[in-house]
Amino acid sequence: MGKKTIHIALVGNPNSGKTSLFNTLTGLNQRVGNFPGVTVDKKTGHTPISNSLSGNIIDLPGTYSLYPKRLDEWVSYRVLLNQxxxxxxxxxxxxxxxxxxxxxxxxxxxxLDLKKPVVVALTMLDLANKKGIEIDVPELERELGVPVVSVNPRKNKGIVQLKKALELTASQAYKIPVRDFIDNKAMATAPIDDLKKLVPSASDYSAIHYLINHEEFQLSPAMQEDIENIERKHAFNPTRTQANEILQRYGRIKHIMQVAVSEPDPMQQTILTDKLDNVLLDRKWGYLILLAVLFILFQSVFYLAQYPMTWIEMAFSSFSSSLAQSLPDTWWTDLIINGILAGLSGILVFVPQIMILFALITLLEDSGYMARISFLTDRLMRSVGLNGKSVMPLISGFACAVPAIMSARNIENKKERLLTILITPLMSCSARLPVYTILIGLVIPNHYLLGLFSVQALVMMGLYLLGLAMGLLVSFIAKWFIKSKERSFFILELPTYRAPRVKNMVQTMVNKARIFVTDAGKVIMVISLILWALSTFGPGRMGEVQDHYKTEIAKNPAKADSLRVVMNTAKLENSYAGILGKSIEPGIKPLGYDWRIGIALITSFAAREVFVGTMATLYSVGEDEQGMLLRDKLRAAKKEDGTPLFTMATGISLMLFYLFAMQCMSTLAITRRETKSWKWPIIQFTYMTTIAYVMSFIAYQLLK
Structure with a gap:
C-alpha cells in the first residue's frame, strides 16, 4: 500500500526563516514555477513525513498580515481564504x-481564527537568546492552542519533531482550537450571521474577510450582490472593523508576551547587526561600501563567467567543425550547424552568467546585505519612479539583461517592476563589450590624459555611465504614462546578518538556469532558425552566385580559401538578409552606415556580439589580405565613393547605436515571459531603437 500524501503550505512574515525551512524539508526535490496568472515565484517540493505519510510542500510568499497590499501578499491571501x-x-x-x-x-x-489546521514552527530561537529573549515554548503552545515546534533549518534541528507534529495534525490527534484568538463575532455580529447563511463553511473571522474583500473572491454575480446588500443593510465599516481587530489582537498578544516570554532591558548593549548597520548604512561610508560591493559583483560576474562561456563557445565551435567535415555539403547540414547548433550555443552561452549572477545575488540576500542596498538607494530610485529594490536588477544588467530582468521579481509594486524591466536593457551588458572593444580600438586614439588616464578606457566608462543615465531618464518620463492604482510601499525589514549557505546558492543557480533554458530558450531557438533562413536563402540570384564562384574556385584552386570567403559575402549580399540590408541602407545612411553594417545590425539581433563575426565575414577580401587583423580590414574598408567607411563619426555613431538599441532577442523573450504580454517587448524594442537612431544621427551629423 502506497504512502498517503498531504498538501502543506508554509506561511509567515518575510525574513522569518520560511525559505530556509522549505529548502531543508525538500532538499533537491523542489520545483520553481509561477503562480497561475501572476509573475511571483511558486516554489513546491516533496518531503517524507513518516513511513505512511509524505508531504507536498508549497512555499507561499511572505506577508505581514491578512490585509494584503502587494501582488505576492494577495497570492498567500487567496490560498488562506480558499479562493x-x-x-x-x-x-x-x-x-x-x-x-x-x-x-x-x-x-x-x-x-488560527480562519480555523485551519496549523503547526507553528518557531525559528531563530538562537538569535532571540542572543538578544536575551527567553520563550517558554510549552506555555506559548497552551496559549495558542496548536503545536509549537522550535526549529533551526540551518542546523537541521527540530525537523524530526516538526514532522511528528505534522503527522499528528494530519491524523487529527491535534484539533483545531474551538475558541477564537479574539472575539471576532462581537466586532460585527449581525453582518457575520447573515454572511454565514450564504457561506455556512466560513468561520466568524473568514466571514469578516468575505465582507471586506469579496470583490476579489471567485463568487457568482448573485453572491457578490447578496454580500453587498448585507454590507449596506448593516452599514458595515471595513476600516473601523480592521482597526478594531488589530487593536484587540495586539492586546491578546501583549498578554501572551507577559506569560510566555522573558525580555531583557531595552537599554541593553546592541548586538553585532546594529553595530554593522551603523557603518553599512552610514550616509557617507554606506555608499562607498555599496559601490565597492557592486564593483566586485560586476567584475566577478564578468571575469568568472568568461571562462565557462569561452569553453561553451569552443565546444560548439569544435563540434560544428567536426560535423562540417563529416557531413555532406547540403542545406540540411548548414541548418544543423548554423541554425540549430548556433541557436543552442546562443542559449547555453548565457547560462554561466545566469548561474554566477544568481549565486552572488543569493549570497547577498542570504547574508542580509541585499536589503541594505535597497534601503540605501531607495531615495534616488524613487525620484525617477522606481524603488530601492530596482538597483540590483539594474546593476545585474551590466552583466546580462536576461537574469537581471528575472531578478526584478522581488519588486512588489507592479508599476515599479515594469519600469525596471523596461529600462534594464539600457545597461551595457557584457555582450556589448566585443563591439565596444573593436570600435574603440578602431576610431579612438590610444592617448593618455596627464599620462595616467587612457582615453580609450574613459570612452568605455562613459558608455556605461551614459546607459545608466539614459535608463533613469526614460524611467522618469515613463512613470507619467504607466498608470497603476497600486500604491507604492517601501516597507523593508532589515534582516540580521548571517553566513550564506552554499547549498542554497547551488539550488538557486540550478533553478534559475533551468527556467532560462526551458522558457526563454524556446523563443531564442525559433528566432535563430528564422535568422538562419533569412541569411541562407534568397531569390533566384543565389544559385547563380554559387555556381559562378564554384567555377572560379575550380579554375584557381590556389585561391580557393579567399574565393570561398568572397563567395560567402556575395551569397549573404543576395540573401533575404542581404536584400533587407540593401533596402534599409537609405534609412541608415544618415547614421554613417552602409548595407554591410545594415546586415550586421540585423544579424546581431540574435546577440549583439554577432556583430564582430558578421563584420569578419563581410570584410574578408582577397588572398593577399588573409593575414590582416579584423581591425585592419575594417580600417581599410571603403564606401562606394572611395572614402574610409570607419571614421571617428561612424565609429561613435555605431557605438551609440549598440549602446541604446534593443538588439537581443533573449531579452525580448524574457520580457515577454515576465510581463505575460507582447505589448511591453514591442514598446521596449520601439523606444530603444528610436533613442538609438536619434542619438546616432546626432553624433554622426555633428562629428562628420
Whole structure:
C-alpha cells in the first residue's frame, strides 16, 4: 500500500526563516514555477513525513498580515481564504521568528481564527537568546492552542519533531482550537450571521474577510450582490472593523508576551547587526561600501563567467567543425550547424552568467546585505519612479539583461517592476563589450590624459555611465504614462546578518538556469532558425552566385580559401538578409552606415556580439589580405565613393547605436515571459531603437 500524501503550505512574515525551512524539508526535490496568472515565484517540493505519510510542500510568499497590499501578499491571501482554485492546503505551517515574536504573532493569530489546521514552527530561537529573549515554548503552545515546534533549518534541528507534529495534525490527534484568538463575532455580529447563511463553511473571522474583500473572491454575480446588500443593510465599516481587530489582537498578544516570554532591558548593549548597520548604512561610508560591493559583483560576474562561456563557445565551435567535415555539403547540414547548433550555443552561452549572477545575488540576500542596498538607494530610485529594490536588477544588467530582468521579481509594486524591466536593457551588458572593444580600438586614439588616464578606457566608462543615465531618464518620463492604482510601499525589514549557505546558492543557480533554458530558450531557438533562413536563402540570384564562384574556385584552386570567403559575402549580399540590408541602407545612411553594417545590425539581433563575426565575414577580401587583423580590414574598408567607411563619426555613431538599441532577442523573450504580454517587448524594442537612431544621427551629423 502506497504512502498517503498531504498538501502543506508554509506561511509567515518575510525574513522569518520560511525559505530556509522549505529548502531543508525538500532538499533537491523542489520545483520553481509561477503562480497561475501572476509573475511571483511558486516554489513546491516533496518531503517524507513518516513511513505512511509524505508531504507536498508549497512555499507561499511572505506577508505581514491578512490585509494584503502587494501582488505576492494577495497570492498567500487567496490560498488562506480558499479562493485559489489551483492550490489547496491540508495543513498550514506558520513560521514564526522568535526574535520578533510580537509582530509575527499578529499574522499567526489571524490564521488560527480562519480555523485551519496549523503547526507553528518557531525559528531563530538562537538569535532571540542572543538578544536575551527567553520563550517558554510549552506555555506559548497552551496559549495558542496548536503545536509549537522550535526549529533551526540551518542546523537541521527540530525537523524530526516538526514532522511528528505534522503527522499528528494530519491524523487529527491535534484539533483545531474551538475558541477564537479574539472575539471576532462581537466586532460585527449581525453582518457575520447573515454572511454565514450564504457561506455556512466560513468561520466568524473568514466571514469578516468575505465582507471586506469579496470583490476579489471567485463568487457568482448573485453572491457578490447578496454580500453587498448585507454590507449596506448593516452599514458595515471595513476600516473601523480592521482597526478594531488589530487593536484587540495586539492586546491578546501583549498578554501572551507577559506569560510566555522573558525580555531583557531595552537599554541593553546592541548586538553585532546594529553595530554593522551603523557603518553599512552610514550616509557617507554606506555608499562607498555599496559601490565597492557592486564593483566586485560586476567584475566577478564578468571575469568568472568568461571562462565557462569561452569553453561553451569552443565546444560548439569544435563540434560544428567536426560535423562540417563529416557531413555532406547540403542545406540540411548548414541548418544543423548554423541554425540549430548556433541557436543552442546562443542559449547555453548565457547560462554561466545566469548561474554566477544568481549565486552572488543569493549570497547577498542570504547574508542580509541585499536589503541594505535597497534601503540605501531607495531615495534616488524613487525620484525617477522606481524603488530601492530596482538597483540590483539594474546593476545585474551590466552583466546580462536576461537574469537581471528575472531578478526584478522581488519588486512588489507592479508599476515599479515594469519600469525596471523596461529600462534594464539600457545597461551595457557584457555582450556589448566585443563591439565596444573593436570600435574603440578602431576610431579612438590610444592617448593618455596627464599620462595616467587612457582615453580609450574613459570612452568605455562613459558608455556605461551614459546607459545608466539614459535608463533613469526614460524611467522618469515613463512613470507619467504607466498608470497603476497600486500604491507604492517601501516597507523593508532589515534582516540580521548571517553566513550564506552554499547549498542554497547551488539550488538557486540550478533553478534559475533551468527556467532560462526551458522558457526563454524556446523563443531564442525559433528566432535563430528564422535568422538562419533569412541569411541562407534568397531569390533566384543565389544559385547563380554559387555556381559562378564554384567555377572560379575550380579554375584557381590556389585561391580557393579567399574565393570561398568572397563567395560567402556575395551569397549573404543576395540573401533575404542581404536584400533587407540593401533596402534599409537609405534609412541608415544618415547614421554613417552602409548595407554591410545594415546586415550586421540585423544579424546581431540574435546577440549583439554577432556583430564582430558578421563584420569578419563581410570584410574578408582577397588572398593577399588573409593575414590582416579584423581591425585592419575594417580600417581599410571603403564606401562606394572611395572614402574610409570607419571614421571617428561612424565609429561613435555605431557605438551609440549598440549602446541604446534593443538588439537581443533573449531579452525580448524574457520580457515577454515576465510581463505575460507582447505589448511591453514591442514598446521596449520601439523606444530603444528610436533613442538609438536619434542619438546616432546626432553624433554622426555633428562629428562628420
Amino acid at each position: 485559489d482554485k489551483d492550490i489547496h492546503a491540508d495543513i498550514f505551517v506558520v513560521v514564526v521568528d522568535a526574535s520578533n515574536l510580537k509582530r509575527n504573532l499578529l499574522f499567526c493569530s489571524q490564521i
